[in-house]
Amino acid sequence: MTVNTPVVYQYQRALDAFRREGGSSPLLKRMSELISLLDLTTTLNSSLSGAEILDAALLIVMGELQATRGVLLVRAESGSFRVQASRGLPPGAPAQVELGPLASPEVIFRRRGAHEGVFEACGLEVLCPIFKADRPIAVLGLGPRADGRPFDVEESSFLQSVAACAATPIENGLIYHELKRVNQRLSVKVFQLHNLFDLSRELTSSFDEEAIETLVATTLMGHLMVSRCALYRAAEGGLVVAHARGLRGDELDRSIPAAEARVLLGALRSPLRVAELPPGAARERLAAARMALLVPLAAGESVQGFLALGERVSGLPFSEEDLEFALTLARQALAALESVRLHRVRLEQQRRDREMQIAREIQQSLFPRSRPPVAGFDLAALSDPCQEVGGDHYDFIPLDGGRLALAVADVSGKGAPASILMASVHASLRAMAGSSPPAALVGRLNRFLLASTQENKYVTLFYAELDPAARRLVYVNGGHVPPCRISADGACERLLAGGPALGLLERADYEAGVTEMGTGDVMTVVTDGVTEAASPDDREFGEEGLLRVVRASRQEGAEAILNALVRAVHAWTGPAGCSDDLTALVLKAS
Amino acid sequence: MSELTVETRDVEGVTLLYPRGFINAHTVRQFEGEIQKALAQGHFKIVVSCSGLAYIASAGLGALMGAIEEIRGNGGDLRLANLNETVRNIFEILGFNHLYRIYPSEVEAITSFRSAGAAGC
Numbered sequence: 001m002t003v004n005t006p007v008v009y010q011y012q013r014a015l016d017a018f019r020r021e022g023g024s025s026p027l028l029k030r031m032s033e034l035i036s037l038l039d040l041t042t043t044l045n046s047s048l049s050g051a052e053i054l055d056a057a058l059l060i061v062m063g064e065l066q067a068t069r070g071v072l073l074v075r076a077e078s079g080s081f082r083v084q085a086s087r088g089l090p091p092g093a094p095a096q097v098e099l100g101p102l103a104s105p106e107v108i109f110r111r112r113g114a115h116e117g118v119f120e121a122c123g124l125e126v127l128c129p130i131f132k133a134d135r136p137i138a139v140l141g142l143g144p145r146a147d148g149r150p151f152d153v154e155e156s157s158f159l160q161s162v163a164a165c166a167a168t169p170i171e172n173g174l175i176y177h178e179l180k181r182v183n184q185r186l187s188v189k190v191f192q193l194h195n196l197f198d199l200s201r202e203l204t205s206s207f208d209e210e211a212i213e214t215l216v217a218t219t220l221m222g223h224l225m226v227s228r229c230a231l232y233r234a235a236e237g238g239l240v241v242a243h244a245r246g247l248r249g250d251e252l253d254r255s256i257p258a259a260e261a262r263v264l265l266g267a268l269r270s271p272l273r274v275a276e277l278p279p280g281a282a283r284e285r286l287a288a289a290r291m292a293l294l295v296p297l298a299a300g301e302s303v304q305g306f307l308a309l310g311e312r313v314s315g316l317p318f319s320e321e322d323l324e325f326a327l328t329l330a331r332q333a334l335a336a337l338e339s340v341r342l343h344r345v346r347l348e349q350q351r352r353d354r355e356m357q358i359a360r361e362i363q364q365s366l367f368p369r370s371r372p373p374v375a376g377f378d379l380a381a382l383s384d385p386c387q388e389v390g391g392d393h394y395d396f397i398p399l400d401g402g403r404l405a406l407a408v409a410d411v412s413g414k415g416a417p418a419s420i421l422m423a424s425v426h427a428s429l430r431a432m433a434g435s436s437p438p439a440a441l442v443g444r445l446n447r448f449l450l451a452s453t454q455e456n457k458y459v460t461l462f463y464a465e466l467d468p469a470a471r472r473l474v475y476v477n478g479g480h481v482p483p484c485r486i487s488a489d490g491a492c493e494r495l496l497a498g499g500p501a502l503g504l505l506e507r508a509d510y511e512a513g514v515t516e517m518g519t520g521d522v523m524t525v526v527t528d529g530v531t532e533a534a535s536p537d538d539r540e541f542g543e544e545g546l547l548r549v550v551r552a553s554r555q556e557g558a559e560a561i562l563n564a565l566v567r568a569v570h571a572w573t574g575p576a577g578c579s580d581d582l583t584a585l586v587l588k589a590s
Numbered sequence: 591m592s593e594l595t596v597e598t599r600d601v602e603g604v605t606l607l608y609p610r611g612f613i614n615a616h617t618v619r620q621f622e623g624e625i626q627k628a629l630a631q632g633h634f635k636i637v638v639s640c641s642g643l644a645y646i647a648s649a650g651l652g653a654l655m656g657a658i659e660e661i662r663g664n665g666g667d668l669r670l671a672n673l674n675e676t677v678r679n680i681f682e683i684l685g686f687n688h689l690y691r692i693y694p695s696e697v698e699a700i701t702s703f704r705s706a707g708a709a710g711c
Binding site: 184187188191192194195198199201202203211214215217218219220221222223225226227228229245246248313314316 | 614615616618619622647648649650651652653654655656657658659660679680683684685686688689
C-alpha cells in the first residue's frame with residue numbers, strides 16, 4: 001500500500017532484529033507507532049490521487065491499531081461530515097453525520113456522553129478530530145480493536161499525531177476538490193457564454209421564426225441535457241404550440257384553452273417547475289407530456305408564452321444557473337421573434353407603399369396632358385392628390401364640330417383597386433364620347449360598370465358636352481357633387497339633371513340637362529374633396545365656401561379662379577391638411 | 591467554404607455521420623437534418639464519427655438530445671467516436687459522457703452494435 005516502502009522497511013527491519021534479540025519494552029510499541037507515522041506521512045505526500053491517499057491513510061491507521069472498522073469523515077460546506085473513506089462500517093451506516101461544533105482536537109471516546117448517536121450508527125469506539133488552523137476539517141473514527149482491548153490514553157496520543165500529520169494533506173485535498181469544482185463551474189460558464197454569443201449573433205441575423213425557435217430549443221436542450229422541449233405562445237386568449245422537439249406528435253396538445261392559459265401565464269414570473277404550479281388541469285396537462293420546467297417568454301411585465309422542458313436525462317435537478325441560462329435564452333428568443341414580427345410589418349408597409357405608388361402613377365397617367373383651346377371659353381382643371389391615392393379623375397375629350405366633352409369622376413375606394421376602375425372609366429369615356437347623346441352614353445357606361453365591377457364599387461360622374469359656338473352645355477350628373485353655374489350677376493344654377501351614381505343600379509335612367517353659358521358665366525365642377533374639406537373644428541367647406549370663393553373671384557380668368565379655390569380649401573383645412581384628393585374644373589365663358 | 595459538411599455512410603446496418611467543421615447556432619439545422627434523414631429511413635443505429643468535428647455548441651448537443659428518445663425507443667442508439675480534445679471536453683463539462691457511449695475509434699463504435707446489441711447505456 002505504501003509507495004515509499006524502502007524507508008519504512010529499513011526501520012521495520014531494525015525493529016524485527018531488536019525483537020529477535022529478545023528486546024522487549026514500551027519502546028517497541030513506540031517504535032512501531034513511529035514507523036506507522038512515517039509510513040502515513042510518506043503516503044500522504046505521495047503522488048497518489050486525493051481519494052487514494054486518504055483511503056491508504058485510513059488503512060495504515062487501522063492496521064497499526066488493529067481496528068476492525070474505520071471511517072474518515074470530511075467536513076462538507078454545510079457543516080456536516082461526509083464519509084470520504086471507510087472500511088467495515090455496519091450496513092445502513094449514514095453517508096453523512098452531524099457532529100455539531102467540535103471545540104478541540106481532543107480524542108473523543110464512546111460512552112463518555114458526547115456524539116453517542118454517531119458512535120452507535122457507525123459502530124465506532126473512538127473519534128479523532130483533525131484540526132487545521134483551529135478549525136475541524138475532518139474526523140477519523142475507529143471501531144473495536146481485533147483483540148478486544150479498549151482504546152486508551154496511549155492510542156489517543158498516537159491518533160493525535162496521526163491527525164497532526166494528516167491535517168495539511170487533507171486540507172490540500174479539500175482545496176483541490178474545491179478548485180476542481182470551481183473550475184468545472186467556470187468551464188460550464190465559459191461554454192454558456194460561447195453559446196450565448198454564438199446564438200445572439202445568429203438570432204440577430206435571422207428573419208425566420210422557425211429558425212429562431214429551433215435554435216433556442218436545441219441550445220437549451222443541449223445545455224440542460226433535456227430530450228424534449230416545446231414553445232408555447234399566447235394566441236387568442238389561449239396558448240398554442242409554436243414549436244416542439246423530441247416529442248411524438250400525439251404526446252402534446254397543440255393548444256391550451258384560455259382558462260388554463262391564464263393560470264399558467266399568471267404563475268410564470270420566473271422559471272417554474274411544473275410541480276410547483278397550482279394544482280389543476282394546466283399542471284396535469286404539462287405533466288402528462290412529461291414536462292418538468294417552464295421558462296417564461298416575457299417582455300417586461302407581459303408574459304407572452306413559455307418554453308416547456310422535460311426532465312434532465314441525467315436525472316439531476318435543474319440548478320439556479322440552469323434556470324438563469326434558460327431565462328437569458330428565452331429573453332433573447334422573444335426579442336428575436338419580436339424583431340421578425342416588426343420586420344414583417346415593415347415589409348407589409350413597403351408593399352402597400354409600392355402599391356400606392358403604382359396606383360398614383362396610373363392615376364397621373366390618365367389626366368389629360370394639355371387643355372384643348374376652346375374658342376370663347378377659358379378652361380382650367382386640377383387634381384391635387386392627398387397622401388393616399390383616391391379615385392378622382394377629370395378629362396377633356398375633343399369632339400367633332402369644335403365641341404368638347406368634359407368629365408369629372410370620383411371612384412369609390414382608394415389605392416390600386418380604385419385606380420384600376422378609374423382607368424376603365426377613362427378608357428370607356430374616351431371610346432364612347434360623342435358616339436351617342438350624353439344621357440344614352442352615361443346609361444351605357446352604367447351598364448358596362450355594373451357588369452365589370454364588384455358590387456360595392458361605384459363611380460360618381462359629371463359628364464358634359466360643350467358646344468362653344470352655341471354657348472350651350474348638355475350635361476348628365478350621375479350622382480356627382482352638383483356643379484354650379486354662376487352667372488355674371490352672381491346668381492347660381494346647380495346642375496342636377498342626370499341620375500344615380502354609376503355601377504350600382506341595373507335600371508337607372510339618366511336624363512340630360514342643358515344650360516346656357518352667358519358671357520362672364522363660370523361653371524365649377526368639384527369632387528367631395530372640396531365640399532367635404534374639414535376645418536380644424538370639423539366644419540365642412542361646403543357649397544357655401546365654394547360659392548363664396550367663386551363669386552369673389554369671378555372677374556378673373558379660369559386659372560386664377562381655380563387657384564383661389566385651392567388656396568381657400570387649404571386655408572380652410574389648416575395645418576392638418578387634406579383628407580381626400582381635391583379635384584376641380586373651372587369653365588368660364590369669356 | 592461552408593462552416594459544416596456532413597457526409598453519411600452505411601456500414602453493416604449502422605449509419606455513420608461524418609460532421610466536418612463546426613456545429614453551432616448557424617449550422618445546427620443542417621446537422622439535425624442529417625440525423626432526421628436517417629431516422630426517417632428507419633435507421634436507428636447511428637455513429638457520429640467526429641474526427642473532422644472542430645467544435646460543437648449546445649445547439650448541436652440539443653440536436654442529439656432531441657433525437658435520442660426516438661432512437662432508443664426504436665431499439666437503437668446513437669454513439670460517438672473519434673472525439674478531439676475540445677469536443678471531448680465539451681461533452682465532459684456538461685456530463686454528456688454519462689448519457690452517450692463514446693468510443694476511441696469508428697470501428698469500435700460500429701462493432702459495439704454487433705457485440706452488445708443495440709441497447710442504450
